[in-house]
Amino acid sequence: MTIPDFTSSDAPISFAILGAGRMGLEHGQALASLPEAQVVAVADPLPEAAARLARLTRAPRTYSDPHDAIHDPEVQAVIIVTPTSTHAELIEAAARAGKAVFCEKPVAADLAETERVMGIVQETGVPFQIGFQRRFDAGFAQARVRILAGELGEIEQFAATGRDPAPPPLEYLKVSGGIFLDQAIHDLDIARFLVGEVEEVIAIGDARVDPAIAELGDADTTTVLLRFVNGAQGVVQNSRRAVYGYDVRTEVFGSGGKFVLDATPKTPLLSYADGVKMDHYHFFMDRFRDAYRAEIGAFVASLRAGTPPEPGAFDATESLRLALACTRSLKEGRAVKVAEVQVRPA
Amino acid sequence: MTIPDFTSSDAPISFAILGAGRMGLEHGQALASLPEAQVVAVADPLPEAAARLARLTRAPRTYSDPHDAIHDPEVQAVIIVTPTSTHAELIEAAARAGKAVFCEKPVAADLAETERVMGIVQETGVPFQIGFQRRFDAGFAQARVRILAGELGEIEQFAATGRDPAPPPLEYLKVSGGIFLDQAIHDLDIARFLVGEVEEVIAIGDARVDPAIAELGDADTTTVLLRFVNGAQGVVQNSRRAVYGYDVRTEVFGSGGKFVLDATPKTPLLSYADGVKMDHYHFFMDRFRDAYRAEIGAFVASLRAGTPPEPGAFDATESLRLALACTRSLKEGRAVKVAEVQVRPA
Amino acid sequence: MTIPDFTSSDAPISFAILGAGRMGLEHGQALASLPEAQVVAVADPLPEAAARLARLTRAPRTYSDPHDAIHDPEVQAVIIVTPTSTHAELIEAAARAGKAVFCEKPVAADLAETERVMGIVQETGVPFQIGFQRRFDAGFAQARVRILAGELGEIEQFAATGRDPAPPPLEYLKVSGGIFLDQAIHDLDIARFLVGEVEEVIAIGDARVDPAIAELGDADTTTVLLRFVNGAQGVVQNSRRAVYGYDVRTEVFGSGGKFVLDATPKTPLLSYADGVKMDHYHFFMDRFRDAYRAEIGAFVASLRAGTPPEPGAFDATESLRLALACTRSLKEGRAVKVAEVQVRPA
Amino acid sequence: MTIPDFTSSDAPISFAILGAGRMGLEHGQALASLPEAQVVAVADPLPEAAARLARLTRAPRTYSDPHDAIHDPEVQAVIIVTPTSTHAELIEAAARAGKAVFCEKPVAADLAETERVMGIVQETGVPFQIGFQRRFDAGFAQARVRILAGELGEIEQFAATGRDPAPPPLEYLKVSGGIFLDQAIHDLDIARFLVGEVEEVIAIGDARVDPAIAELGDADTTTVLLRFVNGAQGVVQNSRRAVYGYDVRTEVFGSGGKFVLDATPKTPLLSYADGVKMDHYHFFMDRFRDAYRAEIGAFVASLRAGTPPEPGAFDATESLRLALACTRSLKEGRAVKVAEVQVRPA
Known part of the structure; x- marks a missing residue:
């Protein structure tokens, strides 16, 4: 070979x-x-x-x-x-x-x-790259660079929200690995991308959207508390359903200020009639189209340059481990150290 | 009498x-x-x-x-x-x-x-009224009415952030009862106002802003996970210091949509030069001046009408109980039921 | 005396x-x-x-x-x-x-x-003060100070929009002096406040809202082109009716950047359901309440300090002269120099 | 053939x-x-x-x-x-x-x-299509559809602003046909697209950015007043230089409400430190990338469908005629009817 x-x-x-x-x-x-x-x-x-x-x-x-x-x-x-x-x-x-x-x-x-x-x-x-496209969104990418440059000082708090318009089909959910592996993993990966590794999680969750999801042993509405290794505190909230569309909001707070990454209005059209109204994204692909293109562009560019693609094997593994820690915390009703999640338990 | x-x-x-x-x-x-x-x-x-x-x-x-x-x-x-x-x-x-x-x-x-x-x-x-002025802010008051009218459907998630520009003097902090009683109680009261009573809390916290605060046995940076009686999940994040000013943001999410209550720009002046910039509130009184006036107006109006002022003795007690549950959770490093907090322990 | x-x-x-x-x-x-x-x-x-x-x-x-x-x-x-x-x-x-x-x-x-x-x-x-309250709005006042300090460099363009929710009663309109004296004068005064004196105007206008307004010889929908003495170009648009409420927007553009003064959302409540929605002001008093208070406060403060109140006799006269030039331009269908408008014509 | x-x-x-x-x-x-x-x-x-x-x-x-x-x-x-x-x-x-x-x-x-x-x-x-890409921006395209559907009622006022970060090279300007043909034509075309044909224009303009532009007989800062055939009033302001970037804003006002088409923030990153700040577009291609793609997609789709591409010969000619009317108005210092602009003068 x-x-x-x-x-x-x-x-x-x-x-x-x-x-x-x-x-x-x-x-x-x-x-x-x-x-x-x-x-x-x-x-x-x-x-x-x-x-x-x-x-x-x-x-x-x-x-x-x-x-x-x-x-x-x-x-x-x-x-x-x-x-x-x-x-x-x-x-x-x-x-x-x-x-x-x-x-x-x-x-x-x-x-x-x-x-x-x-x-x-x-x-x-x-060369290997895993598809965490959100890291290639212009806002998230810029936030990372500016955080690394020290603009926010010491990072102290993190908050992320991720909501989809509607749950996927039950057939899909059955093999999805659960809400933390399938959906929240994007927010958890961004937590690692912008703040650093997580030490411990406490997750709560329920099936509020569809009781059939509970029957699968899964949740559709979850909240996780994170303790980062660097001392920062975090929260991640997810839901499988939001009537208003696709909702991704991330906030990073530190001694030097705050970054907020929310969706801009879907189009530049503000409509004034009964109040002021703007459109909101309903589909993750609309929100992250440029990020999907940028991640493929970055993959090709790193092949050409001979540098290891990012995010690669390490992030694929560690963001999964974090999602599994959340899953375990929800199942067992207790705080779970991320380091507990091992192929052969530590 | x-x-x-x-x-x-x-x-x-x-x-x-x-x-x-x-x-x-x-x-x-x-x-x-x-x-x-x-x-x-x-x-x-x-x-x-x-x-x-x-x-x-x-x-x-x-x-x-x-x-x-x-x-x-x-x-x-x-x-x-x-x-x-x-x-x-x-x-x-x-x-x-x-x-x-x-x-x-x-x-x-x-x-x-x-x-x-x-x-x-x-x-x-x-007649007795307690000074939770935030309930009288036009945004929060309208949110409550519309939530009670069912506009958000079943409430599923709540998130609040409260940050002050800088910590109060240590002399004040010594007798303040701690961050949950002194600062977070406003966010906790709003949680009760907009979502309902809380069953259990899990709090984490540290002194990130000033080590002297740790010496008082207090924290200046906290995150709380809330389980509401009605099944909703909540988070509350507080900090005693934000370089950009006074930061109060509240989000309520339900099966029918989402309300976000954040500060509007401090003045209607948008300045375009290197990017686009707007002013932000630095002082709670600027942010809530109209709310302070409205709460006094409401007190006078309820005296005149002969109706019990709101929020009164019940809310004064229950929001305190919730803040005390957070304090206990942080001290004892465990989930605390709000009902545990009793004069004679249950 | x-x-x-x-x-x-x-x-x-x-x-x-x-x-x-x-x-x-x-x-x-x-x-x-x-x-x-x-x-x-x-x-x-x-x-x-x-x-x-x-x-x-x-x-x-x-x-x-x-x-x-x-x-x-x-x-x-x-x-x-x-x-x-x-x-x-x-x-x-x-x-x-x-x-x-x-x-x-x-x-x-x-x-x-x-x-x-x-x-x-x-x-x-x-001591005499005329009631141009808009000058006391936090945004307009700050814009003036920053423009005088040179932040926008040379002022090159100005644009203002003023719209009321609905026309006043015809009885009022009959004695109002016409749309330029009664309504547009606020925008014209702000043009003078932020940019300087005007040399020439060209006005067009019609009665689009109510034909009875045409019968009074008045207009309800007007657009004015302004040439300022300092070479800046300006436009002012007014309407007596806006279904969405009270609309005041002002933009000042110069070699150093741009200021935009628009209404902030009426309350800090953003509602997400079918798109994202916020409330808009419907009443000038809601939009300018703080400005009305501030102008009275400034009047009292200048009496106490023994300094001449601002805006006084000069601005009362010159903003009227400018409004009269617009009226004449609309009536006569031609460009009118502001200096033409004299008690004894020049 | x-x-x-x-x-x-x-x-x-x-x-x-x-x-x-x-x-x-x-x-x-x-x-x-x-x-x-x-x-x-x-x-x-x-x-x-x-x-x-x-x-x-x-x-x-x-x-x-x-x-x-x-x-x-x-x-x-x-x-x-x-x-x-x-x-x-x-x-x-x-x-x-x-x-x-x-x-x-x-x-x-x-x-x-x-x-x-x-x-x-x-x-x-x-089949022929002319490159007015702005018509394919999601906001402008949606505005047109909703205006045609009557959402704004009778259109009464129009206002557009178009500013570039910096003037093109003088060599380019020499053969550009002047600011109205080269730059303002996009705003004039949008005026026709959203409101309808224009009857008469009054243009003023100067070289404020670079005196060399005046030597070419051209202007770099212009303001135009428009009378539309349907009675609506319009204004268009242009500048060849804006230190804050690429500025395109369009407002359409009617008896049923108002549409505002401005740029959304360049990225979804809001930065809180000294005030709140967001990025602004500096390059027309960033602002209209999706529109450029959509116009080519639309051209291909209309070839495939066998329908005449839009905008075609008619709009290429009429938007040019309108820009030429503005040029003539500025040169001759008078109101110019669009119909005056003929190959063989009417």
Whole structure:
């Protein structure tokens, strides 16, 4: 196995997109607009979906089996946007085949499997990026840079809210790993991105939106208290349903000031009639479209530059561990140290 | 002892203001602009302070001892804005003298003393209002009405932030009862006002702003997780210091939508140069000036109408109990049921 | 005739309020909360109105004839809030009686009468302030200071919008002097306050709201182009009707940046349901309550300090002249130099 | 000559991009992400520029002469983003060759030439779209739909502001046709888009930013008063320099309410330290990136659907005529009817 040296050529990097659903189209469109990249293969069990994405991306070949795309000799890098349950297996296959890997979160719902596969990624040395797109939003990215530059001084408090317009189908929820792994993980990852590692969590939660969610042993409305290693205090609130749309708000407070990251109005149209009204985002893709494009651009740029993509194996593992700590805290009704969450308990 | 019947006359109600400090001036100015009220006495140990407030309010008499003002036969109602440690004693004296009482929060830092004095208020039947001014802010008041009308549906999550520009003097902090009783109680009272009673709290906190605060056994940076009786989840974050000013933000989320209560810009001036900039409140009195006026107006109006003032003895006691539960949770490092906080432990 | 020397005593200044309508109540409430002032007389032809305001302000005397209040020997200063047609006569009487005068705008709808009465004010030397309250709004006042300090560099463009919720009664409009004198004059005065004197205007206008307004020879929807003496360009748009409420927006643009003065949301409540919604002001008094209080406070403070009140006779005259130039431009369908508007045409 | 029938096939439409500068890259990136389109040729006199854009768009061929690209038999449609002085000639050549045409504004700085070329477009029947991208901004597009649906009732007032961060080079300004044709035309086109045709204009203007602009006979700071055919009143203010960035604000007021289209903050990051601060757009491309993409998407979609692209020859001509009326009004110091601006004067 050899990993291609992307830095020694300026030929476009050849991609396969595994999975031709909504995210496949989104990432395909991003790749298609990048001169540094070309899509040479698309894989999806549904031939029409594969053909549609191949057409969009001018990809010359389609496969029904993603492993065939991985082993296509022209393919140098893969974008994995298949169902979550197949992520680990495909990452492993791609890594063993020496292909660079971008994979939507999560690697797996299971820490042991995540660590195993991330270990293979690290052994093989293939470039790997996990899909925490929020880090590439202009606001969040700028907040991070300015926090690192000391603009907020010592960070003392963090608060994040994440709400979706409506819960996904129960079929999806059954295999989602629960609200912390599936939804809150984005807010938890941002907590780590902007403040640092978390020492302990206390989670509460209920099924307020749909009793069927309780029957799955899952919650749809949760609140978590975080103690960060650096002494900062945090809270994260999530809900699977918000009638007004997609709600992501993050606040970081420190001795030097405060940053608030909320949605700007969806359009620049303010309407004055009975009060003043503006539109709000209803769909995560509208809110984070530019971030999705930027994360693919960053992946391609780091391949070209020969630098390790970020966020990679470490963040994929640690944000999962944090989400699992929340899950355990909610189940066991107690404060849980993040370090407790181990493949072989400490 | 007879309580005046304010409803049977339209003569102005005669007030004494006990305490001629900043809040005395503020409430005095509010009373002076109300045709239903007149200030007939001012009491303060500092003669110049008393004289200044008397002049402002056209009060004909000043006293150095507040008890003399309470027993002034022309006085029908008292505004207690003396140091906190004297509240209970003055409320008791006024109630026993049959005078209507408005008192700044808290009644006492101690639940037993609070319950004892509130018991006297209820026995004597004097009208009593406690100074939770935030309930009279146009935004909070409207939020309450619309929540009661069902606009947000089932309330599921609550989040409040309260930060002051800088900590008060250590001398003040020593007798303040701690951050939950002194500062967070406003956010906790609003939690009760907008969502309902709280069942259990989990508090964490540290002294991040000033180590001398830790030496007092107090915290200056706290985060509390709340479980409401109605199943809603809440968080309250407080800090004694914010370089950007006075920060009060409250969010209530339910099945029907979300209300956010934040400060509007301090002035309507937006300045465009390097980015866009607006002024922010630095002083609680600027933010809540209209609310302070409205609470005094409401007190006078309820005396005139013969209806019990709100918030009264019940809210004074229950918001204190909630603050004490937070204090205990922080001290003992465990979840505390609000019902645990009893004069004789349950 | 002697003008009282307010600087040599710290006794409260004794006021008469002439007119017990809405503005009388507003100014009365402002005076009642100022320790430097006392109201000793109220005049209104309606005895109940006079009595109500006297009660609010603790004024010991009421008069039905404002001249009697002016000549009340205890009265040192008068607040004129009577119908516009009586302003000139009452200012003259008060000035000749040596009383300080605050008068709602305008002095008169007629330039000759305005200049005559302002001449008397200047001859007698009585302190005089005209009621352009917008100058005392925290935003406008701060904008002026920062513009004078050079923050915007050379001023190049100005834009103002003024819209009322609904036209006043036709009876009022008949004697109002027209939209420029009655409504736009506030925006025109602010143009002078923030940018400087105007050289030439071009006005267009129509009756779009109510054809009866056209029959009066008046307009209800107007747009004016301004050339300032300093070379800045300006526009002012007015309407007598806005379904969404009271709309005042002002923008000043220069080589150093831009200031925008718009209304902040009416309350700090943002409501998220179908989009995001906030309340808007429907009533000029809600928008400018603090400014009305501040202008009365400034009047009292300048009497006490012995400095000439601002805005005074000069601004009363020049803002009227500018409004008359707009009126003439609209009538004659041509550009009009402000200097053309003279008692004896230039 | 035959015009391709794009509706009878779902093969991608084959484009040539004429001009490989900044706008060529932007439109190329938009085309590259559209499955309905493919770029088969790029033309630019600079070979590296052509090669770079060909690589970005996967275009197989480059030309140094745009006429060669137009006559490339595979090319079905052209995107003209060459210097303005070449637009007319290239539109004519493409139309005569039966190719669909998208051209950046303006067709020509001259009405006669514009009408001549638009005549050829109409005779040949080739689909034609002019580059008024602002119409495709989500806010402006939605405003138009809601205005047409009657939400604002009768339109009574319009106000637009357009300011650039800094003037373009003098070399560019010399051939730009002046501020109204080069810059204000976007605001004038939006006036027509949202309110309707204009009957008469009165323009004032000066060179405040750079005296060299005056020497060119041009202005850099202008204000225009508009009378619309439907009776609405309008104002448009422009400046070639704004230290705070790119400033586009549009307000439409009617009997049913008001729409305001301003920029949302550049990022969702609010920073609280000394006041509250947000970023502002400094570059038109940042503000209107999505609009540029949407206009190319709309062009492709209308080719595919067989419907005439909008805005086309009519709007290219009428917005130019309006800009020429402003230019004439400024030069001649008088009100100018738009209908006066004719190839052979009326």
